[in-house]
Amino acid sequence: MIPLSTARQITEAKVRELRPGFQTRVRAWLAACEAAGLVIYIYEGFRTCQRQTELYALGRTKKGTVVTNAQAGQSMHQYRLAIDFVPLIPAKAAGMWDAAWGKPDEAKLYKQAQKLAAKFQLRPLSWETPHLEDAQFADWKAARAAFGDPCRP
Numbered sequence: 001m002i003p004l005s006t007a008r009q010i011t012e013a014k015v016r017e018l019r020p021g022f023q024t025r026v027r028a029w030l031a032a033c034e035a036a037g038l039v040i041y042i043y044e045g046f047r048t049c050q051r052q053t054e055l056y057a058l059g060r061t062k063k064g065t066v067v068t069n070a071q072a073g074q075s076m077h078q079y080r081l082a083i084d085f086v087p088l089i090p091a092k093a094a095g096m097w098d099a100a101w102g103k104p105d106e107a108k109l110y111k112q113a114q115k116l117a118a119k120f121q122l123r124p125l126s127w128e129t130p131h132l133e134d135a136q137f138a139d140w141k142a143a144r145a146a147f148g149d150p151c152r153p
Contacts, residue, residue, distance in 0.1 A: 007041040007088060014045035019080045022134045025120040026083060029132075032116045033087075040113060044084035047077035049151035069127070070140070078150040079143035081134040087113055 002010075015026055026042075033040045047055075049072040059066030068075065076082035087109040114124040114132070123135035137143045144150075 004039070004088070007039075011040065011042040014042040014083065017046040017080060018083070019134075021136075022081050025122060025134075026132075029117050029120045029122055032119065033113055036112060036116060038109065038113055038116075039088040040085050041088050042083045042085045044077065045082070046080045047075060049073060049078055052078060073144070073149055073151040074140050076133040076137070076140055076143060079137075079140065079147055081137060081143055083132050084128075084130045085113070085132065086130055 011030070015023055015030075018026060030040055052068070052070065052072040052075050054062075055068045056071050058064035058068075070077075072078070077084075087106075110129050117124065117132050118135075121135040122132040125131045125133070134143075137146070
């Protein structure tokens with residue numbers, strides 16, 4: 001486990017790599033999460049095409065579990081329009097504590113974060129819980145039309 005101060009520094013560094021308009025909405029979402037008692041750690045933002053290729057290989061041509069369905073150029077991460085996150089600290093008062101187990105209820109934490117995200121035009125994916133992307137773009141094809149192919153110099 002990393003110290004909270006380190007998690008905040010990494011989150012800030014990841015946010016700075018995003019496109020300006022998306023960055024602004026992610027910052028507003030982070031503030032809303034904090035106000036609701038959720039501390040969010042963003043562990044992935046911009047992703048190079050090489051990294052996307054490596055992730056896509058997991059569970060396919062490399063040992064591991066499949067972690068993405070997107071090949072290089074087909075992920076909003078390459079367009080600086082997506083983040084992957086994890087809620088770090090739940091607020092017991094917000095009803096996100098599993099009393100029976102005495103620990104956070106992860107499903108509730110993610111649902112609360114995703115509910116707040118919708119207010120800032122951040123869209124979750126049904127198949128990838130920790131992912132949020134810019135809802136102003138229908139998909140990666142719309143992002144490519146706007147910004148070009150990030151994998152072709």
